[in-house]
Amino acid sequence: MDAVLDSYRDPSKLVLDKVIDRIDGYCAAFIALSPFATLATASPEGWPDTSPRGGDPGFVRVLDVHRLALPDRPGNNRVDSLRNLAANPRAALMFFVPGIDETLRVYGTTTLHGPDELDLDLTEFGKAPRSVLLLQVERAYFQCSKSVMRSGLWDPDRRVERSQFPPFSQVLREHCRDASIPEEEQLRAGLRLEL
Structure with a gap:
């Protein structure tokens, strides 16, 4: 495995420098446009899990430069991600905006709250969330557009x-x-x- 990893060139300075420790204005604007994100967690045994999350654009709320609120909507009630976060609170979110090829990745540590514990109105589709995940942001960066461009994800002709x-x-x-x-x-x- 090391030999394969060694075959890659080092990342450029720009690729390393684009990682920031907060939600700046560009990140906040992107999140406000995003109707879809993936939530990545890991079980106590290290098994990864990725869960789709969606709602109206801006369904993930930026509370300040270091905190995001992700409401949990009715689903299949497996709550794999939430159970994982109870044991290992580290998580990553990847935000997508239809029509924009870049994505936004945000990493941090989470806490889980009941919907009435926070002074927030996160009602959507006439319903309050079952719970709210607060993410304390530690890293954020925009991912280049190559994978979305290669996939033609937003190209109507490739639907x-x-x-x-x-x-x-x-x-x-x-x-x-x-x-x-x-x-x-x-x-x-x-x-x-x-x-």
């Missing part, structure tokens, strides 16, 4: 037609070996009710 993949209800029935899982329309209607 996959939904018909190219089986309906999610079918996938669940076969993964779970459970014929009682409802058809796609009923499944999606249930998911919409939980928003």
Whole structure:
């Protein structure tokens, strides 16, 4: 493994210098535009976990230059990320903005709070969050656009037609070996009710 790692050139000064220890104005503006982020955590045994998070643009709230508030919305109730953070409070968020190829990475240490513990209105879709994760920011930086550009993530011509993949209800029935899982329309209607 060392031989492979040694084959990479050293990162440039710019790549190293772009890492800051706070949320500056550019980071705050990017977060305010972002409707989607991934939350990375690790279990006590070291197993990584990445969880998608989304909402209206700015659903993650910048409280000040060192703190972000991430509301937890109804989901599948596995709460893998939250359980991981209870044991290992380090986390990373990666923010995406549709139409912008760069991403923003933010790292820090978290604390979990009930929705009434903080003096914040984080209501979305008419519902308060189940909990709120506060991230104490330790590092933040913008990631270059190469991976998003290569993927064509925002290119409408590269969108996959939904018909190219089986309906999610079918996938669940076969993964779970459970014929009682409802058809796609009923499944999606249930998911919409939980928003």
